[in-house]
Amino acid sequence: MTDLKSMTLEEMTILAKELGEPAFRGKQIFHWLHRGVTDFEDMSDLSKSFREKLKNTCAFTPPQVERKQISAHDGTIKYLWRLSDGNCVETVLMRYRHGNTVCISSQVGCRMGCAFCASTIGGKVRNLTPAEMLDQVLFTQLDSGAEISNIVLMGIGEPLDNMDNVLRFLELVNSPHGLNIGMRHISLSTCGLVEQIDRLAQLKLQLTLSVSLHAPDDETRSKIMPVNRSVGVEKLFDCCRRYFNTTGRRISYEYAMIDNVNDHDWQADLLVSHLKGTPGHVNLIPLNEVEESPLRPSRRTRAFQERLERQGVTATVRRKLGGDIDASCGQLRRKRMEEEEL
Numbered sequence: 001m002t003d004l005k006s007m008t009l010e011e012m013t014i015l016a017k018e019l020g021e022p023a024f025r026g027k028q029i030f031h032w033l034h035r036g037v038t039d040f041e042d043m044s045d046l047s048k049s050f051r052e053k054l055k056n057t058c059a060f061t062p063p064q065v066e067r068k069q070i071s072a073h074d075g076t077i078k079y080l081w082r083l084s085d086g087n088c089v090e091t092v093l094m095r096y097r098h099g100n101t102v103c104i105s106s107q108v109g110c111r112m113g114c115a116f117c118a119s120t121i122g123g124k125v126r127n128l129t130p131a132e133m134l135d136q137v138l139f140t141q142l143d144s145g146a147e148i149s150n151i152v153l154m155g156i157g158e159p160l161d162n163m164d165n166v167l168r169f170l171e172l173v174n175s176p177h178g179l180n181i182g183m184r185h186i187s188l189s190t191c192g193l194v195e196q197i198d199r200l201a202q203l204k205l206q207l208t209l210s211v212s213l214h215a216p217d218d219e220t221r222s223k224i225m226p227v228n229r230s231v232g233v234e235k236l237f238d239c240c241r242r243y244f245n246t247t248g249r250r251i252s253y254e255y256a257m258i259d260n261v262n263d264h265d266w267q268a269d270l271l272v273s274h275l276k277g278t279p280g281h282v283n284l285i286p287l288n289e290v291e292e293s294p295l296r297p298s299r300r301t302r303a304f305q306e307r308l309e310r311q312g313v314t315a316t317v318r319r320k321l322g323g324d325i326d327a328s329c330g331q332l333r334r335k336r337m338e339e340e341e342l
């Protein structure tokens with residue numbers, strides 16, 4: 001069966017022609033799918049015989065809401081979706097003054113092994129298809145009634161470890177015939193896979209690249225992020241400079257503040273020296289405690305921020321949303337897995 005919803009408009013046009021229909025039928029199918037129809041029968045402007053032909057060759061299976069939690073504090077909604085093969089992934093809807101942002105997953109699980117992250121505990125199960133990423137945006141919008149203006153690829157998974165599907169998802173969600181979300185409203189977060197970042201740079205997309213740094217020195221970073229053991233901080237920053245020089249887009253560095261691990265003054269100073277000469281923005285994140293991990297949140301976030309700012313590096317502290325509903329990545333899926341194991 002062809003994965004119909006992962007197809008681009010152009011591919012659907014070709015498919016329509018192959019099935020003996022005029023090209024514009026491709027656009028009709030694309031419209032229906034990107035409006036969230038869940039059944040071929042609802043594609044009312046296609047002939048019955050064409051719908052039959054499609055049904056026999058193609059499939060699309062929308063995710064089911066397995067669980068939904070709404071924060072009483074700030075209206076953040078967290079969805080746990082059950083995919084067609086029974087796996088679950090999470091999506092979070094955050095409401096900001098500047099618009100509604102959806103945080104989506106790119107893989108079932110993750111193989112990067114970061115010490116502070118709940119998503120990686122059971123390893124990677126599989127990549128998500130472009131359609132499964134698109135559906136998280138589409139069905140979050142349809143279910144919540146909140147119009148989505150921004151997307152962040154910061155949920156479960158490493159997007160650049162599933163790069164082809166992620167690029168195709170970006171093309172789909174960016175389409176004027178679909179959700180039409182502009183690249184400048186999309187952020188992609190990576191643990192720092194340098195070859196893939198170089199490849200992304202060549203595409204010169206207008207999205208925002210976030211690099212999960214979390215430590216400016218190899219000893220600390222290799223301890224908490226195994227990916228650092230093969231590349232190292234120096235090479236990562238070289239790559240970030242190349243990215244900026246090629247795309248002209250400023251990189252945002254994610255830095256989860258961990259007590260007595262990465263929150264020392266010397267680490268702030270080292271971070272400043274890495275960023276010399278290339279504009280970048282540092283996003284300090286209060287660590288979300290993960291039950292399975294001994295790491296604790298830092299109490300030095302403000303001092304660290306001030307030390308960066310005093311030396312000319314812009315740094316913001318991320319506001320915590322959805323603290324009452326386990327809104328940080330991977331936690332809800334972990335809970336569901338534990339329940340299933342019981």
Ligand code: SAH
Nearest residue numbers: 117154157158189190191212254256287288
């Ligand atoms: N794999 C990608 C995107 C997913 S994680 C990446 O590594 O960037 C999204 C962000 O949340 C990353 O910056 C990640 O390091 C961070 N993160 C993961 N677990 C966290 C925790 N317990 N507390 C705070 N931030 C966390």
